[in-house]
Amino acid sequence: MKKIIFTFVLVCTFLHSDPLQAQDVLQSKDLSSVNVDYLSDADLAKIEAQLDSNRLSIEQAEPLLLSKGMSSAEYAKLKSKLAERSTSSKSGTPNKSNSEPKKDSEKDVANSTEKENSEFWRKQVTIKNNKVKDSLNALVYGSELFDKPTLDFTPNLQLATPINYILGPGDELQVSVYGVQQYNEIIPVTVEGKIAVDYIGELAVAGMSIEAATQKIKSAIAKVYSTVASGQSKVSISLSTIRTIRVTIIGAKQPGNYSVSSLASVYNALHLAGGPAKNGSYRSIELLRNNKVFKIIDIYDFLVQGDQSANVGLKDNDVIRIPAYSSRVTVEGEVKRPGIFEMKKGENFVSLLSFASGFTESAYTASVNVLQKTDKEFKVKDVKVNEFDSYLPQSGDLFRVTKILNRFENRIKIEGAVFRPDTYSFVEGMRVSDLVSQADGLKDDAYTKRAIIVRLKSDLTTEIVNVDLEKALSGDLDANIMLKKEDVVTVYSVLDFVEAYEVTIDGEIKKPGVYDFYQGLTLNDILVQAGGLTGSASKRVEIARMIIAEQIDNTNLNKAELFNIEITPNDNEQAKNFVLSPFDVINIRKMAVYDKPEMVSVSGAVHYAGKYVLASKKAKVYDIVERAGGLTSLANLEGVKIKRPIKAKQIEEVESVNLNLGKKDSIQNKLEKKLKEDLKYAIIPIDWKSIIKDRSSSTNVTLFPGDEIEVATFNEGVKVTGNVLLTSEIPFNKGKGFGYYLNAVGGLDNKGWRKKAYIIYPNGKAAVTHSFLFVRSYPKVTPGSQIIVPEKPEVKKMSTAEYVSIGSVIASLALLIVTAFK
Known part of the structure; x- marks a missing residue:
């Protein structure tokens, strides 16, 4: 409420009687006749400035405007227009009151952006420049300064206005009176170089510094506002919008006319133009002002020393001229910053070395090799260390700095x-x-x-x-x-x-291996080092010792001397502590009988399936099945088989067989892969009916540890798989043969090989189809069996040329036979 009353008093203090004047819309006593549609962008800008100066938003000013007679509809229009301007400003769309059309510029003029100060928003037309990587001058020292978009030397608009800033047409001043009397207005500098202050009149400010203009405006206001002269009110004058100036750049990568900020400097303009062109100088850039050379810019002063004294501010119609370089040299090798450097007259090699940031740590500094150019040819010169400060590099010189030698002097x-x-x-x-x-x-x-x-x-x-x-x-x-x-x-x-002596221990010891020999090493010592005896160690120990002799004894055929020792198997500290010699081989023998219980398993249709210990060395299939309670009533007597694990030794034996098929033959590789990955068990078919009749039947085989006896449950179906139209299980039909079951599944597909079809019986036994005198006999089908039809091998058909070739051979043979019998 206090803000509303304060704003009301403020408006009443500086009001005009005519409500139709655009600049006095908010100061009028009667706003009932205001038509927002007739307000220009400049009028709306002034309304925004008045709201900003009083720290009010359009929503906070609504009660005041409505109390002055503005209709709700007109207020809604005003609020909408101000919102559109705010959105336009944030998105970068230029306002007519704050931007001017730019001519002949080769840069895109960006839209006005707002920079916030502690008391106002300062505006400036910014310029965007799409930087292009300089591939031609990439090695020229200084070119990187103009290739980086983040290093553009743009003036900071949030800093205080420089007191020596010279005003000109296009600038806008924010004039504020605060205290007992209050006044706030943004006033542009006209093309005539004047500003129009309400109740005061026009004041000429163009060409004056901001400090001098401030004093002039304060003096003029003090004559009208009595409280200013008495000190009860204060006057604040600052730049609201900074004008743009036009400069011309010659000899740059992108020469042309540029519109830049009036606060811009030489480096800022050079950055916009991309820096010197291919043959442009980096050290003799001229700033021309009023057709005279105002400043010579040497960019190396900034790059080497950080000196920006030459980075002076620009004025309207300044010309930056970049002449061609007069001398450039190249530095290669062991310097910290190799590249191409521009040299001025009178600069020596020490100056060049400072531009290259000096030698690297591994540089050979006693002398530097220089490749020079004469009028006709090249020549080589060595610049010694005592000549560094006297040698003056010539244009085109190529300096090569090599590494120090890879050797030591002491x-x-x-x-x-x-x-x-x-x-x-x-x-x-x-x-x-x-x-x-x-x-x-x-x-x-x-x-x-x-x-x-x-x-x-x-x-x-x-x-x-x-x-x-x-x-x-x-x-x-x-x-x-x-x-x-x-x-x-x-x-x-x-x-x-000293030779490294060793002893070897093997057999029933926990850590068999080779151990270092030491003088005085005994059997007890090595037993402890090797982890002690195992539980299966016997009392017999054999120690082999090499025979040492200066001469060969042909009568002695022994290669080693053997010592047989009896030990106490359960004690590592033997009563007879045998002293060892270098290279002795110790063998701890195993007990004659020391076999841990081993098991087989029984699964399927037995009464007590599970694992059983092989109590006898010659335990048979029948013995284990009987121990498992015998077969159940659901067991298939023709479905008993043994699954015996394939051992690693068996696979090694197959791998060692040479089939003379070549190292990369697929048959050998497939066989080995099948044994390792696919066939983990070997199947042993069992004829249980034969075992029932005679326990000594050959099918009553002896079991090995790990064997698994499987007893299949009786199944009345016959499974048909492979290359048939329908893989299925057909109920067993007594008296029906092989063909019946193949027909029951729809027959064979186009790849089925009927004459090679085979059957697998429930006990794992297989039978194949036989042919004799064009009569094919198929194996007998039993319940629970499986018929498999394999795929025909692919046969390459002979081409017409092959048929013709065979025919020509037959014809030649026939002619030969006929000739022979004439």
Whole structure:
């Protein structure tokens, strides 16, 4: 409510009597005759400024406007128009009051954007420039400054207005009086360079600094507003909208006329134009003002030192001229910033090196190789380090900075039986004893009778120098040899001459393997190292020892000496602690009888299915089935079989067979794959009826650990699968043969191979079709069996040419026969 009363007093203080004047719509006492449709964009802008200056939104001002007679319909129109302007401003659509048409510019003029200050919104027409990567000048030092969109030197509109800013047509000033008397208005600078202040008149401000214009406007207002002169009211003057100026850029990648902010600088304009063109100079850019050279810009001052003193502000109709460069040189190799650099007259190699940020850590700095161009040909020059500050690079010079040599000027090395084997610095006069002392002396195992020095000779070949360490370290100057740089001294260890002895233990031990031999090693020691005896270890231990002799004894055919020892199997600490020798082989034998119980399983139609221990070494199928309670009444007597796991050893035997089919033959590979992945069991058919009649029947086989006895449940169906029209199970019909069941499933498909059809019986046995004298006999079908029709192999048909070839061969043979019998 206080804001409404305050706004009402404010409007009443600065009101006009004519409600139809656009700029006084909100200050009129009577708003009943206002037609919002007749308000221009400039009128709406002034209304927005008045609302902003009083910190009011259009919604907060509604009670005041309606109380002044504005109809609800006109208020709704005004609110809608202001909302449209706000949306337009945010989306980038230019307002007529704040933008002017731009001519001959090669850049897209963006829409006006608003930058918020602590007291107002400052506006500025911004310019967008689509940057194009400079591939021609990519190596030229300084070109990257103009290729990055994020580095554009755009003036910051949120900063305070510079006091030396010169006003001109297009600028807009926000003039505010606050205190006892209040006034707020955004006033443009006209083309004549004047501003029109209400109740005061026109004031000429063009060409004046913002500071001088502020004093002039304050003085004029103080003559009309008495409270300003007395200090009861204050005057604030600031830039609301900054004008755009036009500058011309010549010699840039994108030369032309540009509309830029009046706060823009030289670097900002150069960035918009893409920087110097292909042959443009980066160090002698001219800023022309009033047809005279106002400033010479050297961009290297900014790149090398960060100096922006040349980045001066622009004025309307300024010209930026980028001349062609006069001298460029190239730096390659071990510098921190290789590239192409522009040189001024009188600059030396040290200056060039500063542009390239100096040498890298691995650069060879004693001299730099320069490839120069003469009037007729090239020539090479070496610039020594003492010439760096006197050599003046010439246009076209190519400087190559190489790496330092991969060698040392004072390296010496010691290795072997010393406490600190390492690389050390060499000094003239250094001897063997000095280097050993520097390595903290010899180890206890050092071999002092001999050490060697590997030395690099002048012709880059190597030689070995022998050293008697014992004499060298005792002070003998002849033995204490003088060292040279790059010498490698090796001190041997006595342990290097000792053979590494071992013993081997195998058999019933927990960790069989090869173990290091030590003097005094005994059988008890090695038993403990190998984890101790297993529970199956017997009392017999055999130790084999190699025979050592200086001469060959042809009468002795033994290759090793054997020792048979009896031990206590349940004790690792034997009473007879046998002393071992190097390379002994110890074998702990297994007990004669030590077989853990092994099992088979029974499944299917038996009374007590499950796993059973093989109590006998020759347990038969019948014995285990009887232990399982025998067959049930639902069992199929012709459906008893054994599934025996295929062992890894059997697969290895198949893999070892050479079928002479080649390494990559598919038949061998398929067979191995089938055994490993598909066939995990071998099937043994059992004739149970034969076993019932005679227990000694050959089908009553002996079982192996892991065998699985399967007893099938009686099934009256016959399954037909393979290449038939319908895979199905047909009820068994006694007396019906093979063909009956094939016909019952619709017969064979177009790939079915009838003469190779076979049957698998419930016990796993299979039978195939036979042919004799064109008479085909099919196997007998029983309940629970399965008929399988395989697929015909693909046969390649002979072509016409092959038929003709065979015919020609037959004709030739016939002619030969006829000729022979004439």
